[in-house]
Amino acid sequence: MTTVDLPLLPLGRGTDLSAERGVECPGDLPAASDPDLVARAAAAKAKLGERVFVLGHHYQRDEVIQFADVTGDSFKLAREAAARPDAEFIVFCGVHFMAESADILTAPSQKVVLPDLAAGCSMADMARLAQVEDAWDALTDAGIADQVVPITYMNSSADIKAFCGRHDGAVCTSSNAQVALEWAFAQKGEDAKVLFLPDQHLGRNTAVLELGLELADCVVWNPLKPNGGLTAEQLRDAKMILWKGHCSVHGRFSAEVVDQLRATIPGVNILVHPECAHEVVLRADLVGSTEFIINTIEAAEPGTSWAIGTELNLVKRLAKDHPDKQIMFLDKTVCYCSTMNRIDLPHLVWALESLVDGTVVNQIQVDAETEHWAKVALQRMLDLPGKTARD
Numbered sequence: 001m002t003t004v005d006l007p008l009l010p011l012g013r014g015t016d017l018s019a020e021r022g023v024e025c026p027g028d029l030p031a032a033s034d035p036d037l038v039a040r041a042a043a044a045k046a047k048l049g050e051r052v053f054v055l056g057h058h059y060q061r062d063e064v065i066q067f068a069d070v071t072g073d074s075f076k077l078a079r080e081a082a083a084r085p086d087a088e089f090i091v092f093c094g095v096h097f098m099a100e101s102a103d104i105l106t107a108p109s110q111k112v113v114l115p116d117l118a119a120g121c122s123m124a125d126m127a128r129l130a131q132v133e134d135a136w137d138a139l140t141d142a143g144i145a146d147q148v149v150p151i152t153y154m155n156s157s158a159d160i161k162a163f164c165g166r167h168d169g170a171v172c173t174s175s176n177a178q179v180a181l182e183w184a185f186a187q188k189g190e191d192a193k194v195l196f197l198p199d200q201h202l203g204r205n206t207a208v209l210e211l212g213l214e215l216a217d218c219v220v221w222n223p224l225k226p227n228g229g230l231t232a233e234q235l236r237d238a239k240m241i242l243w244k245g246h247c248s249v250h251g252r253f254s255a256e257v258v259d260q261l262r263a264t265i266p267g268v269n270i271l272v273h274p275e276c277a278h279e280v281v282l283r284a285d286l287v288g289s290t291e292f293i294i295n296t297i298e299a300a301e302p303g304t305s306w307a308i309g310t311e312l313n314l315v316k317r318l319a320k321d322h323p324d325k326q327i328m329f330l331d332k333t334v335c336y337c338s339t340m341n342r343i344d345l346p347h348l349v350w351a352l353e354s355l356v357d358g359t360v361v362n363q364i365q366v367d368a369e370t371e372h373w374a375k376v377a378l379q380r381m382l383d384l385p386g387k388t389a390r391d
């Protein structure tokens with residue numbers, strides 16, 4: 001068994017280009033104070049014309065979102081990229097795993113660019129391939145690997161998706177996690193188990209609230225402890241083996257703040273993402289993906305109050321776009337997704353102007369073997385019955 005000791009690198013340092021974790025972005029960036037940045041981005045984009053397609057994740061800053069040809073969650077954006085085979089360059093204003101998914105789903109001739117290589121995802125970083133392979137070895141030693149179907153959330157690196165593809169598993173999003181788990185349990189009969197990567201909260205919330213499992217059916221695999229911190233008996237008794245990962249943004253919301261808001265704002269609706277902790281989700285009125293959150297606010301009656309537990313850029317944009325509703329952030333302190341926010345106007349200008357000059361910077365490329373197996377896992381998700389796949 002490989003010993004894995006992988007503390008997160010400080011963002012913006014290090015040279016591990018194949019990792020989700022922060023890496024240095026080597027660009028010769030324009031100054032953030034340059035008053036012409038908006039005009040420069042617009043001019044470069046106009047020069048590139050149909051050759052470039054800019055994707056903007058819902059959690060991006062407004063200064064970047066204004067240049068997006070389409071906005072959406074990670075899976076919608078990857079599919080939008082795949083639907084533009086004539087675009088030579090896909091500039092992905094999101095994080096590293098999203099650009100990988102776009103590279104997997106687009107044609108080999110298309111080049112996917114991530115304007116800042118330091119835009120990783122702390123959740124995706126929490127499940128590294130060597131760690132997951134160690135866990136699988138432990139499941140094999142416990143005599144249960146044949147009963148386990150690995151399911152990974154879209155928010156994971158390409159090699160984790162490929163691992164699931166190789167081991168008869170699949171990818172899921174926050175809106176089809178229930179269907180994916182039902183599919184997984186049906187694959188292996190009565191003794192089936194799921195290894196859910198990398199977000200323990202989405203796995204637990206879906207298993208308990210959507211599939212009706214007990215909390216006691218879930219165990220948490222800690223990759224930093226020998227044998228995940230679990231005995232072989234605990235593994236054999238579990239139905240859900242949850243990877244000990246979480247989103248550093250959604251993991252911040254607390255049950256205490258929900259209770260405080262309910263006490264101070266009569267009639268407030270609590271609307272949260274399923275990456276939030278179980279005790280927060282239990283106290284919420286509505287739970288769903290970013291697209292669900294957006295659609296819910298759009299359909300809400302004027303005068304209603306909403307406290308939203310998701311990334312702050314999106315909550316601020318919803319508040320600005322819906323002044324007839326009272327919309328607030330479900331936390332006492334400001335918390336943007338720090339890695340998403342690394343994609344700023346100077347990086348976007350640098351990426352676009354470099355393309356105009358004939359240089360492709362920060363291209364994200366997934367190797368052919370990883371791409372093949374990741375596609376297998378993604379296709380199993382697309383073949384799931386029912387709900388539309390969304391993040």
Ligand code: SF4
Pocket residue numbers: 059095120121122123124155247248249250311337338339340
């Ligand atoms: S919001 Fe959370 S899951 Fe999304 S990119 Fe940021 S850290 Fe990752």
